[in-house]
Amino acid sequence: MKKDIYILKKQFFELADQYEKLAKNLVEALKILLTEINVGYLTIDYRIKSFDSFLKKIERKKFDSPFEQIEDICGIRIICYYRSDIEKICEIISKEFQILESEDKEELLDENEFGYRSHHFIIKVKDEWLSTPNYRDFGKLKAEVQIRTNLMHTWAEIEHKLEYKRDDDIPVKFKRKFSRISAMLEEADEQFEELRAEISKYRQEMLFNVMEENFNLMESDQINMDTLQVFMDYFFKGQEKNTRLTSELVSELKQLQLSIGDLKEYYDLCNQYLESVEFDTMQHFDDNYKWYQVSSLRTMLELCSKEYYEKFGIRKDMKEIIKKYRNIMKQGDNENKSTDSATLLTRKNESKE
Structure with missing residues (x-):
């Protein structure tokens, strides 16, 4: 043997x-x-x-x-x-x-x-x-x-620790409690499944409404995971999601008490530069660097929101790039103001004549 x-x-x-x-x-x-x-x-x-x-x-x-x-x-x-x-x-x-x-x-x-x-x-x-x-x-x-x-x-791990392998192994006095716990866990599994489906439906309906109304329905909404995700799905739909990074950003934005309307305003200010910022960033870093939806949103905040970058700063690896595009935006803004002033002066002169 x-x-x-x-x-x-x-x-x-x-x-x-x-x-x-x-x-x-x-x-x-x-x-x-x-x-x-x-x-x-x-x-x-x-x-x-x-x-x-x-x-x-x-x-x-x-x-x-x-x-x-x-x-x-x-x-x-x-x-x-x-x-x-x-x-x-x-x-x-x-x-x-x-x-x-x-x-x-x-x-x-x-x-x-x-x-x-x-x-x-x-x-x-x-x-x-x-x-x-x-x-x-x-x-x-x-x-x-x-x-x-x-x-x-x-359930399986606790059942294993309690050393009851089959229904017949369990003393009658404990069977009812085992049944109740098992039923609760099974019910919880079903409830989580239903909750996921409801959340998915809610987000899809919100995104549909946003697309139909061009964000008029959401501009006063406070920021949470759902409203922020819908915002990013609408404006940055081709980019990869990251739930952990989104959650971190929600926490930061809540401290500033920003609304979806505020984000829309920032987007309108810097939208024309976001693709260039992403391109410069991807050129600067190696192939392992990932650009998520949240990356675009953070870039937008760093470019446009004085409150945001004063409180949270600018990402270390982005400082030079953000500085470059803030200067470009500032120059563009000054040129627009000069153009507006020149147009106004011309109109005044024309009215005098």
Whole structure:
């Protein structure tokens, strides 16, 4: 028996490095695939089963060909935010990988049951992937992929800590509380899904109204994440969004008590220069420098709002460029004033004649 375990252990650790490489490559591929379909995720991580756990499973299941029969030596977990995203993730996995098994754990629960909810796949790399250097040694290896929302994950982790694996394991006195907690988490998942849909609809309607009314409906609105995002989607629609940077800017603008109308006024003042500022900036920095919607909005504030740049300053890497265009704007303003004065003087002279 000891000899058999020694041989098994040797085989296991010979394969462990391959499973580790497979896991890292799959995680990287999944991150790219989910980004391409615009699905956010909290984490995508992996674990390689320990030899002790591997051995216990062999003994428990009475496996005689464990490396073929145990399919979760490599385990990958995707934790997303919304239930509807699980379906999108399942679709992309089904499209990009060879599916050996697919199981929705929630469908196994009766209507009055609580418990573990997650979608599981057993996958292999498709044959066409095996021709690339990163995947050529993984043709026989399998991986388990679990997909769940953050709240499903919370339930699974707490359930694991409490050491109740099945409904029958739980004492009757605790069953009602378990059921209530499970129902609340499931309800919260559904409420977050509904809230996301309502927010999306609200933003789309606001943007539609803005386009129809040319911002007349929003000019007195105070700034928040939604009004600011609609403003940027309207004026900087071709540029990339960044929620974290937008949130930071909302906080700054609230301190100045600015309205959407104030931003519209600044935009009208400097719109003709924004594209040139972006071009000069991208020429000055390397290819990794990103220009977001918020970048244009900050540029607009730094060029036009004395209150903004006195309170928050100008971005260090932008000082010279902003200074250059503020001078250009000032010269243009002086020329316009001179032109207006000359026109007024001409009109006065003409009226005297």
